[in-house]
Amino acid sequence: MAYVACALPAKASATEQISPATEIVITRYCGQSITPGNAHIEKLIYLAFSKLNIQPTFNNVNQYCSHSREVKFLQEGKSDILWATTTADYEQQLIPIRIPIYKGLLGYRIALIRAEDKGKFAHITTLEQLQTLRFGQGEGWADTAILKEAGLKVTESSDVHNLFNMLRAGRFDLFPRGLMEPWEEVKQLPAMNFAVEEHILIAYPLPAYIFVSPKRPELAKLIHTGLELAIQDGSFDQLVMADPNVQQALRLANIKQRKIFYLENSTLTKETPLSNKALWVNLK
Template sequence: MSRNPTGLLILLTMILTLESHAQTRLHTPALINDNDRYAFAMATLALSYVDKNIQLQADSSEEKTLPRVMSEIDSGQLDIFWTATDKDKEQDFLPVRIPLYKGMFGYRIFIIHKNNQYKFNAINNLSDLKSISLGQGRTWADTSILEANGLHVVKVSKFPSLLYMVDGQRFDAFPRGIHEPWGEIASHSQLQLAVEQRLMLSYKMPFYLFVHKNNRTLAQQLETGLNQAIADGSFDKLFYAEPGVQKVLQFANLKNRTLIELQNPYLTPETPVNRPELWLDIAKF
């Protein structure tokens, strides 16, 4: 049988060309809420600057706890996840130190039972705040911050339980990022919930993308892409279009809220606090 070196070379070139254009599929947690959809969109935007052949695919299964998601990152079932940061997470995983929400997670207002606004009308400082109970997820970074500031925290494992426990008055308030309460209340309209009217907590709380601690290439791609999106304005365009941010602009009344500042002792030294372009100027709201 005769061989055709030229034909083989052409075939090999075609195979290599197809492989070079083949899409790389990266897996993320399911898109359950606005935070998930926003983080997914930010990751997609970042990767579009560095490799257009990378495609993100969200898990289609049910909502999973954060420990389950982190376990699936460790096992290689997932490639990227997102959450508020702390020292432990930055030790166990590789963070992309660009705050996706520009630090907005560090400004917290409360979901309360709609009949209980009176409990908050005389609260004006941290000492006053210690008289009420706050609900939080057991593994959330916020939980440790609130406890480090001497606040009484009721901890549960699954997010939906917190809304039902507010309704059942099992604790007094559920602190949420200033962009979160309205959508969550609307999606649980059968419950007796409201946004507390006059208080706001403040602490540094970056919300990052994370990858497996050995996947430095992906972390660098995400960081490079996000920095390019910041430079050309695409990052802010996506941020201000996010539904929760739009709700803040419409409803949060931030200028008339009493601000109670808390300390976050769990920030790492690598937190980019000296890059003002990464952080929200709350005065603009």
């Protein structure tokens, strides 16, 4: 069944009529369903389509790709979706679903460090002291631009796996991760002998969105509409906050005992829904 391409609605109506498809196939060339972020967006898409009485089928090719390659595949129509922290370029090149998939939690950054450096950063209380350290981040990540704009020294790599090796080798001091990420990474990489830094939290508004290929505007419309319905009935919040990695992070982060550095994010576009408080978690 064909769909007529149209602009994304500003707000979905529970009574909006969308014809059900006999089958919606979503191809994802890059990434594996077993990784937490990819598994999370699959759950979100299943949730969105459940509101529309549609059953999606995922065609996962399971190739490892850099962000730039993954974006290229979406532009060409070889792949249908990806998730990423947003940038103006991504929003221009792809179709963004402007609903933060983790309610902004990826903008609360806690660092992965070498275990032998545990306690080394307890004295850091000012931005000037933070600027003496070196941070690892991905090439092209929004985080990289944000940290550099704040005057922090950043070592970059296009390969996230290489960043773990670079941290272990001492190429930088800290590898800031989204709030729900570092504890699981310590478990997954025991040979690296990493630890979660206990004294610093870097915070900035950083939505991660589902992005859809410009070749699939009908898919973008369906995902957006279904997620809006899930927000309205509370099931979106339930799914996000029930995520085991989110629950673990909220339990272990000990945010009140950390020095919090609030940074500006000038990379956000004017369409970012910062004023819609229902889309964000506030950990202050």
